[in-house]
Amino acid sequence: MTIGILSIQGDFAAHAATLHTLGAPTLEVRTVADLRKSDALILPGGESTTQLQFLQEEGLFDAIRQFAAKGRPIFGTCAGAILLAARVKNPPQPSLALLDMTILRNGYGRQLASDVFFGPTTLKKDPLEMVFIRGPIIESLAPDITVLARLNGSPTLVQKNNLLAATFHPELTTDPTVHQHFLSLLSNHTATKRSRHL
Secondary structure (H helix, E strand, O other), X not given: OOEEEEOOOOOHHHHHHHHHHOOOOEEEEXXXXXXXXXXXXXXXXXXXXXXXXXXXXXXXXXXXXXXXXXXXXXXXXXXXHHHHEEEEEOOOOOOOOOEEEXXXXXXXXXOXXXXXXXXXXXXXXXXXXXXXXXXXXXXXXXXOOEEEEEEXXXXXXXXXXXXXXXXXXXXXXXXXXXHHHHHHHHHHHHXXXXXXXX
C-alpha cells in the first residue's frame, strides 16, 4: 500500500519521513499517473491558492475528486484542509469541496509561525501536540463530520469516512498518532475491498 503525497511545495518531505518511520512506503505525486499508483493521498501544507492552480492545470483536481469517490483515504493538513473544505473564506476561493465544512484561511492571523499547542483528542489519552503555521480555523461543520481533536474549543482535526483534515502540521512533531490513524483508514479501506471480492 503506497501513500501518495502531493509534492509541489510545502512540507511533503516531512510527511514522507513520518510515514517511513511507520513502515509505510510513499510516492511523490505531481501527475495523474502518480495518483493512480497511490492507495491513499496526503495534501500537505503550503499555499492553497498555488496548490489549487497546480491541481487544475495538471488535471489533478478532477482526478482527486474521483479518487475520493472511490473511498480512497485523503488527508489534508493546513493548506490541504483548506482544499478539502466545501467553503473557504478570507478570501474565498474554489476548492475540492469534499468535506462539508467552512474554513477561514489564516484564521489565527497572518503569522502564527511554528507555535506549538497541546489539545484534547479522541485518538489517545494524552493531549495531542499541534504545530500551527498561519493555520486556518474551521468555522462550521456538518453534523456527520467527526471532531477528533480541538484547541480552545475549536476543531483542529476532523474526519468523515475516508477523509481526514487537520488545521495544524502533525508531520512537524515527533508524535505519529495522526499518521497512524490515517494509515488505519487505508487498512480499513483495503479490508473492505477484499471482503467485497470474497
